Amino acid sequence: MAKPAGIALCSIPARLRRTATINQIRAVLLEQSTTARRSVAALRNSLPAILESGNDELPTRKLFIALQQDWIWLVERIKMTTSGIKTASETGPSCKRLIAIPGIGSLISTAMVAAVGKSEAYDRRRNFAAQLGRVPSQHCTGG
Known part of the structure; x- marks a missing residue:
């Protein structure tokens, strides 16, 4: 069952990069x-209007378009990863x-x-539940 772990771990960096791209x-x-x-x-709804505004004074227009494409790609990757996690x-x-x-x-x-x-x-169901955070954690000496 190592496949879902790989899927789950791939999702977290993509979500962080999506936020960073939106901030950029x-x-x-x-x-x-x-x-x-x-x-x-x-x-997302205002981006097409901004690009179509005809404002050619944007010296960073190519950067802006590249960031928009990165954002679209990251959203698709997150959807695909989320779908894989749900299926698994x-x-x-x-x-x-x-x-x-x-x-x-x-x-x-x-x-x-x-x-x-x-x-x-x-060895006990309670220990597993404590690992999940569903019951108070156990503190024992192990002995």
Whole structure:
């Protein structure tokens, strides 16, 4: 079950790069005295109008277009990765059992199965639940 772990780990850097790309787009717009509303959806909706405005005074127009293309690519990659995680969590029996726990979704279930493997690694169910954060953590001396 190493495949879901790889999928889960690939998603986190892509999401961070998406945020960085969005911030770069906002910075380029601000340098040109153009503002966009704060939400991601508002920025996405305003980009075509900004590009079609015919404002050729944007010296960084090529950079702006490249950032927009990066953003589109990252969004598609995140969708594909999320779909892979969801498929892996729906097909694995261990993941299905974990998803039945309130508060555990596709990402957490695949990460736990990848990190822990089979639940036989724990001698008590409570220890596994503590690992998930569902019960107070246990502090024992190990003896």
